[in-house]
Amino acid sequence: MNRRVVVTGVGVYCACGKSRNEFWDALAAGRSAIGALEGFPQVRFAHAAQIRGHDAGAHFTAKEIDLLDLFAQYALIAAAEAVADCGIEWSEALRESTGVITGSCVGGKNTEDTSFRELYEDKRTRFHPMIIPRTMANAGASMIGMRYGLTGASFTASTACSSANHAIAQALWMIRQGQLEMAIAGGSEAPFTLGHLKAWEGLRVVSPDTCRPFCADRKGMILGEGAAMLVLEPLDAALARGAGIYAELAGAGMSADAHHITQPSTEGAAKAMRLALRDAGLEAKQVGYVNAHGTGTSANDPVEASAIRAVFPDGVAVSSTKSMHGHALGAAGAIEAVATVLALHNGLLPPTANFTVRDAACDIDAIANEARHSQVEAAISSSFAFGGLNAVLAFRCL
């Protein structure tokens, strides 16, 4: 079995917007959601792409909230939008063959941080019984599966900043091979806790102002949060039920640098991109847009740019939407996959916001500040994680 797989529903909940329409409006306008970091005066860096005004009570009952860390709430909200968007009518057979495959780097950090503070600082002796089920990184996938009664293969990938891309790639391959008939795939992350932010501060890669990937005066990454989910199904099933199709998820490629725990490698990044093209049956010249990993750090951007040059010697339009929604770690790949899918669907390539002057070391066709009208045939979305684990998704217009 070697079925083509398409995206028939998307949901997004992040700093740029609490729905796919809000999200796309922000990206199309080049509007960055990066602003003052709220709630953490003890942290040296002062900017982030936080979701403002998250109202858990608008989405969940008080009893449900008891069981849901913020990252699982985000996952459920994005999944609800994606499922509604795809217009599926569940049958028992489809429920049995639908899986939920998610990415999360840090899991239930808010729950963990609060409870550890109670233990270490408040000297509390009793721990709330729901800390374990709230904290586990697969809580988002499990909660989505429970909500819709989905009993197909479901799991969570945790590969730092590539988590969601690894998850979506696995969903693609499992549907292609006939092990799943449908998947809800994506990622979610809620990394804003004092302990976690201090850890990022220690790494000294967070920008003191904003995120401007591939620019000469870039100063680092900006943390983001949120979730995005995609509904994936075989092309024939989507056509048979008359579903709206955003794009084909044509292929995926993965590689490991085996090089350095934080320094990226041109070879590893290029290898994952080439494997994604091969898996998708695409030539480099068919690809008109790269949604880059583009963190805005000194280490990532030139390495990624040289990998893009190597894979696309004739040039390709590149942007990093992290300049708008921040780096949402284990959710980043999913948010960027939705950005890429919507770019193909709308014939509009979102820009890198906050762009000043391109770094000479980043020799790419950067889409600066303003979206570019261009109906490209295919696009890729890259994630290159700490630990050197790379995953790239390739999408094609239908």
Next chain:
Amino acid sequence: MPETTVERVIRVIAKTQHYDAAKTAAITPSSTFEELGIDSLDGIQIVFALENEFDVSIPDDAAKSIRGIADITEGIGKLLAEKG
């Protein structure tokens, strides 16, 4: 009048379960978890809340054997008596 043990138990359960006033009023000293629709996961959250309310330590065996308000009130009474 100060709250009795059973009143405190009912208050803790109602809060833990996010019951509204009507549902809270329906809890009696003889209500069982089954009648109240409280499952095992709810049960351990109630045990945690009771430990905090009464500042006692409920042993695992006792926590597992709780079936309703009467068990809890009796057990808490014993633990409070032991505490002195």
